[in-house]
Amino acid sequence: MIRATSIQPLGWLLATSFAVILPLRALAAEAVPSFSKATLAHAETIRLDAPENNHAMKILESLTTEVGPRLAGGPNDARAVAWAKAKFTELGFDQVWLEPVSFPTWQRGVETAEVLSPYPQPLSITALGNSIATPIDGLTANIIEFATLADLEAATKADVTGKIVFINKAMSAHIDGADYGPTVGARSRGASAAAKLGAVGLLIRSIGTDHNRLAHTGYNGYEDGVEKIPAAALSVPDAILLSNMLKRSKPVSVKMNLGSGPGPEYTSYNVIGQINAKRKTNKYVLIGGHLDSWDLGTGAIDDGAGCAVTMAAAEYIARKKLPIEHNIRVVLFANEEQGLFGGNQYRDAHKGDVKNIIAAAESDFGQGPVYALNSRVKPEALPLVQQMQKAMSGLNIQAGHNDGNGGPDLIALGAEGVALFGLALDGTDYFDLHHTANDTFDKVEAKRLNQTATSFAMFAFLAANAPSGFGSGESYLVEKAKSTKH
Numbered sequence: 507m508i509r510a511t512s513i514q515p516l517g518w519l520l521a522t523s524f525a526v527i528l529p530l531r532a533l534a535a536e537a538v539p540s541f542s543k544a545t546l547a548h549a550e551t552i553r554l555d556a557p558e559n560n561h562a563m564k565i566l567e568s569l570t571t572e573v574g575p576r577l578a579g580g581p582n583d584a585r586a587v588a589w590a591k592a593k594f595t596e597l598g599f600d601q602v603w604l605e606p607v608s609f610p611t612w613q614r615g616v617e618t619a620e621v622l623s624p625y626p627q628p629l630s631i632t633a634l635g636n637s638i639a640t641p642i643d644g645l646t647a648n649i650i651e652f653a654t655l656a657d658l659e660a661a662t663k664a665d666v667t668g669k670i671v672f673i674n675k676a677m678s679a680h681i682d683g684a685d686y687g688p689t690v691g692a693r694s695r696g697a698s699a700a701a702k703l704g705a706v707g708l709l710i711r712s713i714g715t716d717h718n719r720l721a722h723t724g725y726n727g728y729e730d731g732v733e734k735i736p737a738a739a740l741s742v743p744d745a746i747l748l749s750n751m752l753k754r755s756k757p758v759s760v761k762m763n764l765g766s767g768p769g770p771e772y773t774s775y776n777v778i779g780q781i782n783a784k785r786k787t788n789k790y791v792l793i794g795g796h797l798d799s800w801d802l803g804t805g806a807i808d809d810g811a812g813c814a815v816t817m818a819a820a821e822y823i824a825r826k827k828l829p830i831e832h833n834i835r836v837v838l839f840a841n842e843e844q845g846l847f848g849g850n851q852y853r854d855a856h857k858g859d860v861k862n863i864i865a866a867a868e869s870d871f872g873q874g875p876v877y878a879l880n881s882r883v884k885p886e887a888l889p890l891v892q893q894m895q896k897a898m899s900g901l902n903i904q905a906g907h908n909d910g911n912g913g914p915d916l917i918a919l920g921a922e923g924v925a926l927f928g929l930a931l932d933g934t935d936y937f938d939l940h941h942t943a944n945d946t947f948d949k950v951e952a953k954r955l956n957q958t959a960t961s962f963a964m965f966a967f968l969a970a971n972a973p974s975g976f977g978s979g980e981s982y983l984v985e986k987a988k989s990t991k992h
């Protein structure tokens with residue numbers, strides 16, 4: 507049973523619109539959990555001050571300049587880990603530590619493609635992550651185009667055998683990235699779907715919303731027991747070019763040359779920094795992003811931004827000496843991009859911690875701003891979520907839904923029943939840059955990143971001072987996780 511506590515003076519309750527809406531008798535009967543007046547006042551100071559006085563831009567500039575691309579297990583992986591450990595320490599976190607994460611690696615090599623006939627010209631491509639190499643002299647075959655992955659799956663072996671499959675599905679821009687799910691299957695499952703029908707290679711239209719002549723990389727998963735074929739993405743302009751050639755009803759022959767392939771097993775680290783509450787407690791609020799990136803840009807929006815805003819949020823709370831009842835832990839996850847290895851390792855290492863994780867939220871959808879507060883909490887905690895959203899409404903954050911998923915690295919923890927929050931980031935232009943050479947620091951706008959850092963600071967501060975739990979470890983959330991889409 508949740509009760510309003512003595513830190514909730516009645517006089518203040520009466521002064522709020524909340525109390526005006528609910529008759530006093532109902533309040534006493536329902537015992538609605540409420541943040542204290544002091545906590546809400548501190549949250550308001552964060553809202554007003556943090557946009558100007560947080561270090562997110564500085565941290566992101568430092569990461570992208572001093573480390574740059576951070577392919578998991580690649581040449582900069584160890585430098586990224588060392589950077590993160592040193593940065594947490596420099597920022598004054600109370601505890602900083604590493605937890606090992608092991609995974610297979612992948613290496614990019616040469617990546618070229620050209621139309622040989624009927625209209626010879628070069629194409630701009632990039633290998634999909636995990637792709638095998640072509641033969642050393644390249645792979646030459648005729649192209650067969652499909653509008654979607656589903657169309658490919660409905661094709662026959664007679665049509666596809668011996669050809670390079672080209673999936674040409676365009677992606678549209680939405681604030682919540684709604685078209686990513688329906689489009690990304692071409693990248694994640696296209697190679698095996700094509701190989702099952704006898705294809706020798708895969709080219710996809712980049713999973714992106716821009717028209718730059720830069721291809722978008724990203725993970726390609728090979729199905730067990732299916733032959734592996736080389737897979738690459740064409741830039742959007744090159745996909746349109748290739749499609750225009752195919753409309754002329756002559757066979758189009760393409761040569762692609764990829765030098766990519768598997769590397770050795772590697773051990774990286776989740777890098778963790780914690781701000782401790784004054785009184786000793788094992789309970790903590792978890793925020794974070796993933797430290798790895800793809801290798802074409804410098805990983806500014808994916809996901810340097812998520813690392814920077816969550817580090818800056820916790821650092822701000824500590825620097826301003828804002829009182830917290832529970833610890834705030836920032837986790838920079840290893841190797842999200844090639845299979846959620848860091849998130850899964852964290853779940854394995856902290857299974858016994860589930861009840862101690864008050865709430866968790868990852869930032870992994872670009873620079874923001876945050877436009878809605880989603881959650882996945884027990885119903886009794888929804889009044890607290892409403893109060894948090896109300897406190898954040900001055901940042902233009904709307905009320906969200908209670909089917910949030912918290913971010914990719916929190917899928918595993920969520921399945922264990924950890925209460926999750928989704929600070930929904932405006933992703934309208936995210937897929938212009940995502941996984942491209944254009945994912946660089948100059949694209950980041952201070953106003954947007956500062957709003958996001960402020961949102962995470964308000965969230966972490968409020969959650970760390972919540973008067974009652976959000977349901978972590980309770981069977982309700984374990985069951986709810988099963989019915990939540992990712």
Ligand SMILES: [Zn+2]
Binds near residue numbers: 796808809842870871
């Ligand atoms: Zn990401």
